[in-house]
Amino acid sequence: MGEISALATKAARGSGLDWGLAEEAGYAVKWLQRRRLPGVMALCRYLSWRHGGNITNWPEETGVHGHYCPIAIGAAYGDGAFGDEAQFSRIKTPLLLIPFAAIRLTEKPLEINIGSSSFYLTKDQIGYTNNDTAILSDAAACQISIASASLPNVTITSTSDLPRVPSTATACVSVLERFAKNTYAPASEESRLAGAGAGLNDND
Amino acid sequence: MKKSDAHEDSGMQIISGTPAIGLRPANQVMTLARMGSFHHSRLSFMRVLLRRLKAENWQFKRSRWNMDANGVGTATYEAVGPKRSYTLVAFAHDLPAEKRSDRVIAEAWDATFTLHDGLINDTDIARLKRNVPLQEAGRISNGEFVLSRANRSVRLFDYVRDCLASGTQPSLDKIEPIGYLMRTTAVYGSGKFGAADRDLWAERPEFSGSFQPELLAVWLIRSFAIDIVEHMAAAKSPKTAVSLDPNIRRRIGVGNSTGLGMAPFLINHPSLLHSWINARETALARVRNLxxxxxxxxxxxxxxxxxxxxxxxxxxxxxxxxxxxxxxxxxxxxxxxxxxxxxxxxxxxxxxxxxxxxxxxxxxxxxxxxxxxxxxxHGSLIDDLATGMSADETIHFQIDGAMPLSRLRQMMGNIYHWTDKIDYTRNDALARVWYVSEEKLEPRLGQRFEEPIEPYEQPLAPGRDAVLAMIKIDEWLAKTANADNNSVAQFLLQHPEHRHIIRRIQTVSSLAYAEIQDNTISASMQPIDLLRCKLSFFGASKFDPRSDRWLRITMYQGAPFPDELPRLDPDALCYPPIAHSDHLDN
Incomplete structure (x- = not known):
């Protein structure tokens, strides 16, 4: 799990996010995977889209075709830049927003509306309606508010054991590895000798 | 004391109940030249481990030894504690001399190892045999905590084997300067190559502190190195071969070659670094106050x-x-x-x-x-500090966005006052770039103005990054002097490029010894100072730089072996005995 968080960080950095936001991507993926939600897949989809897509930078308007970055908006929400209740016209891969809403949880549950689906967060539980539609949502208007209703029936409790990333995510892991590779300098003999520091017999 | 400002009064912290001698100030301790001069101490992790194993009466057994005459095969070493057990699984290989390299770029080794959680069965050994010899190219599981490999010392291994085969003991004069039969060239821990995440074992009391699974593995590797040399001596000359004299054997540790892979660690783990240095400085202050x-x-x-x-x-x-x-x-x-x-x-x-x-x-x-x-x-006065030498780094991850930007700026001025004497517009202040090479994914150090590597720069220059952020914050504050949006959150929303350093500032602000007060990218920086500091906390000795960026060390030289632990005090043995060659105590 630490390994997947590190990979997510590198992949986000390799896709052009600043280091600080890339670290937030690592946090978000780990948070989701620990709750058996497909964080790896979400980041894979987001970064793949971002490669050619156009990000709208807050406070510009997204209009009909623009998208906010779920990590940049999420991190700013977690920082308190928008207050506890906030809404955003369109967020790409909005599943990635949820770990950041969790940062500002108090004793009151939070409700996160993603399109027509709702997530509910408490200190130790996460619940959601409409089965998987919100989890797989490509882009949607999002609203974070203090929850008024009681938690819906579908509930996942935060797990204390650490699930490993399932093998079904293997393809997505490969995509993240490809993005992560952008952070590595290509190998060269110069780098091997100078960068790692050779010059003395190492076999003695 | 979260987000308070330890740097404003660093050095003035007084330990409760003691007289006036405080901790040494961070600006005295946290320079690379001094950190690169650290020696192992009672609080070093190898010594903490052996004290615990002895106090808890752990039992050890070589449970398998399936080795052919060429020294190729499998061995297992069990460590049985009061609640849990662990097994070192060793695979010994026949490595041609031309393939023996200590560098991390090597692809074959004399022996490969993993530390398994619990006692092990043959099915798991078969699984590990398919993966452990491949090291980075293999995959271990949640049931393993450590992955490692080692090479024989060309200078010493054959000599010791030949002495033993002929029925004589090797000379301490030859052993002491080298100090090991085998050198590990990497000891990978939590979360690496499929190994269990630290979260899975962090709460186990036997692993409290830092790097305890890794150092347990290394201590057992030391036994393997002795066993394999004795095995090969016996294979060479079954009739005349003898075992090592325990007093000579004890002067044999495990070597290690360490390169830049370890260097960024201290920069990447500021709260952990603080916990280590703070423990050592607190120990020193307690003794000085006697x-x-x-x-x-x-x-x-x-x-x-x-x-x-x-x-x-x-x-x-x-x-x-x-x-x-x-x-x-x-x-x-x-x-x-x-x-x-x-x-x-x-x-x-x-x-x-x-x-x-x-x-x-x-x-x-x-x-x-x-x-x-x-x-x-002064063990009874200071050994308790070892339990504090770890850190939950997740508690520092969340940024305090509500903090007024002016307050953050003030903190930065205190924490990074040492950057005042560095001119970051000069090329020699920016000469280096920390980057990760695609080959083996290892950190390296390059020349910013001579190689095309800047796009790959890792965030390992906090001083420079803090200076850049301070400039931007000063501009922001000048523009919006009376606006109500001068919070860290609002600044970061517009300047995500400073998010990494601002998270760091809020982390280190309450931890006096978290930040190295030197330019980690200057032309004159010595990377081995970083390695030496970390390795001294491990408990290493005989630091032998092989260039400015990798070095050899010796671990556990002098320490008891598992069969000796019940009757010997590991802390009494970590410096060479006086006149060891003519006074072999036992």
């Missing part, structure tokens, strides 16, 4: 100085940097011995007196050796 000693206390220190001088005399290196430091250390120890001999047993605050004399009269190498020696005889 009001009195007696003849025995002073003679114990003199004996330790003499043993440290033997160690320094045996410390060989081809590195001009280290040769100079070691020579200074030898001179320092002679001068220190003379000074301590003249200290009266009736002197008040004797240890503080000795420490302050050292600060005024010794090289950094000598000063930090003195710190370690002052701690040696």
């Amino acid at each position: 009001a009195s000693t007696d003849k025995k206390g002073l003679s114990n220190l003199l004996a330790l100085i003499a043993r440290a001088a033997i160690n320094a005399g045996e410390w060989t290196s081809d590195s001009p940097y280290q040769i100079g430091k070691t020579q200074a250390l030898c001179d320092d120890l002679a001068n220190l011995s003379a000074f301590v001999s003249a200290v009266s047993p009736d002197a008040t605050f004797p240890w503080d007196r000795i420490y302050l004399w050292g600060e005024a009269n010794l090289s950094l190498e000598g000063q930090e050796q003195l710190v370690s020696l002052l701690l040696e005889d």
Whole structure:
């Protein structure tokens, strides 16, 4: 799990996010995977889209075709830049927003509306309606508010054991590895000798 | 004390219930030159581990030894504790000499290892046999905590094998300067290559502190190295071969070659670094605050100085940097011995007196050796500090966005005042780039103005990054002096490029020893100082730089073996015995 968080960080950095936001991507993926939600897949989809897509930078308007970055908006929400209740016209891969809403949880549950689906967060539980539609949502208007209703029936409790990333995510892991590779300098003999520091017999 | 400002009064923290001698200030301790002069101490992790294993009466057994005459096969070593057990699984290989390389870029080794959680069955051994010999190219599981490999010492292994085969003991004069039969070239821990995440075992009391699974593995690898040399001696000459004399055997540790892979660690883990240094500095302050000693206390220190001088005399290196430091250390120890001999047993605050004399009269190498020696005889006063030498880094991850930007700026001025003397517009201040090479994914250090590597730069220059952020924050504050949106959150929403350094600032602000107060990308920076600091906390000795960016060390030299642990005190053995060659105590 630490390994997947590190990979997510590198992949986000390799896709052009600043280091600080890339670290937030690592946090978000780990948070989701620990709750058996497909964080790896979400980041894979987001970064793949971002490669050619156009990000709208807050406070510009997204209009009909623009998208906010779920990590940049999420991190700013977690920082308190928008207050506890906030809404955003369109967020790409909005599943990635949820770990950041969790940062500002108090004793009151939070409700996160993603399109027509709702997530509910408490200190130790996460619940959601409409089965998987919100989890797989490509882009949607999002609203974070203090929850008024009681938690819906579908509930996942935060797990204390650490699930490993399932093998079904293997393809997505490969995509993240490809993005992560952008952070590595290509190998060269110069780098091997100078960068790692050779010059003395190492076999003695 | 979260987000308070330890840097405003660093050095002035007073330990509760003790007199006025405080901790050494961060600006004195946290320079690369001093950190690169640290020596192992009672609080080093190898020593913490052995104290615990002894206190809890752990039992050890070589449970499998399936090795052919060429030394190829499988072995397992069990460590059985009060609640849990662990098994070191060793795979011994036949490695052609031309493939033996200590560099991380090697692809084959004399032996490969993993530390398994619990006792092991043959199915798991078969699984590990398919993966462990491949190291980075293989995959281990949640059931494994450590992955490692080692090569034989060309200088010593065959010599010792041949001595034993012919029925004689190897000479300590040959063993001491080298100190190992096998060198590990990597010891990978939590979360690497499929190994269990740290979260899975972090709460286990036997692993409290830092790097305990890794160092348990290394200690058991030491037994394997002895077993394999004795096995090969017996295979060579079954009729005449003998086992190693225990007193000679004990002077054989495990070597390690470490390169830049380890260097960024101290920068990447500021709260952990603080916990280590803070424990050591607190220990020093506790000893300095002791009001009195007696003849025995002073003679114990003199004996330790003499043993440290033997160690320094045996410390060989081809590195001009280290040769100079070691020579200074030898001179320092002679001068220190003379000074301590003249200290009266009736002197008040004797240890503080000795420490302050050292600060005024010794090289950094000598000063930090003195710190370690002052701690040696005071286990009951300081050993409890070992439990605090770890950190939950997740508690610092969340940024305090509500913090007023002006407050953050003020904190930065305090934490990074040392950057005032660095001119980051000069090329020599920016000369280096930390980057990760695609090959083996290892950190390396390049030349910013000579190689096309800047796009791959890792965020390992906090001083420079803080200066850049301070400039941007000053511009922001000048523009919006009376606006109500001067929070860290609002600034970061517009300037995500400073998010990494601002998270770091809020982390280190409450931790006096979290930040290295030196330019980690300057032309004159010595990367081995970073390695030396970390390895001293592991408990390594005989630091031997092989260039400015990798070095060899010895681990566990002098320490008891598993069969000796019940009757020997590991802390009494970590400096060479006086006149070891003609006085073999047992």
